[in-house]
Amino acid sequence: MTYDANQQPHDEDDFDRRREPHKSKEKAIVAEILAEHDEPEARIAAWTLQTGKCKRTFYRRLKEIEES
Numbered sequence: 001m002t003y004d005a006n007q008q009p010h011d012e013d014d015f016d017r018r019r020e021p022h023k024s025k026e027k028a029i030v031a032e033i034l035a036e037h038d039e040p041e042a043r044i045a046a047w048t049l050q051t052g053k054c055k056r057t058f059y060r061r062l063k064e065i066e067e068s
Contacts, residue, residue, distance in 0.1 A: 023061070026051065030061045 029050055037043045047058040 023064070026053075026057070026061045027065050030058060030065060033058075034062075 029047070033043050033046045033050075037046055044055045044058060047053065047055065051057070
């Protein structure tokens, strides 16, 4: 893949729109985990098993849920 210096950068709003379905799914997974597990360690283990993502992402999605 080559880089074209004349190519316009991607629109951040476009990126956010494409990313939103993934974030929504991840927030749904967090909600399920919260309902099923009480211990933080068990929550992170379930998150990692289901998504393959790190605990920082779990806590970011949890914060998004709490702020909505």
